[in-house]
Amino acid sequence: MCCLIKTTSRSENANSFFNSFLKIGNNLFQFMLGFEFALEKQRREQHRLDYHTRTTLPKWLTYIKMERHACDIYTRSVFFEVQTEIHRAAWTCSIKSVNSDEKAETYLIEHLDKRDEKIAYCNHIDRHGYLCRHVFKVLLNAGVESIPEKKHFEKMET
Incomplete structure (x- = not known):
């Protein structure tokens, strides 16, 4: 599905996500700290979704x-x-x-x-x-x- 999204849309989405953790004028340490927080948030969300997928079953629409x-x-x-x-x-x-x-x-x-x-x-x-x-x-x-x-x-x- 990712191939159907234009490159500019992907980069704008990534920029928007990281901008919530980074500010203009950050020094290198602040940048790295914000970047780590952003990655950690993505990891937590991925783990939550993985757990949900492994431990639940969807509603079946058919008996097939x-x-x-x-x-x-x-x-x-x-x-x-x-x-x-x-x-x-x-x-x-x-x-x-x-x-x-x-x-x-x-x-x-x-x-x-x-x-x-x-x-x-x-x-x-x-x-x-x-x-x-x-x-x-x-x-x-x-x-x-x-x-x-x-x-x-x-x-x-x-």
Whole structure:
């Protein structure tokens, strides 16, 4: 997700964060002390979030085993995005047709919530780093219970 944020946005965010700990005119000792406080605050927040992720379970949206597997392999924030895709695959997508040839199977996925929308290829995995609802629909239809490793999807076009 960090690659989707512009460099200037990241640097402005970092500057804003460190400015709350540093002041213009600080000597080197004051700068280092403020910098250490800032890093310590980031570490504490990261530890708090890690603890929360390890000791709690999210609210499940479906009874699909793939959703539980996603909780095990993704960070909590990414899991919520993947969970939404799995939920949408289960409830708002349907497989309209399947065409097979010697090289591959092609699935036509229909969005039940957006009937007029035409999408040739969504390229979701390239943009976000996790599978889209279209692929989840095909996997669910095939009875797959866990999310395959990314290397299996290198040649897949969604």
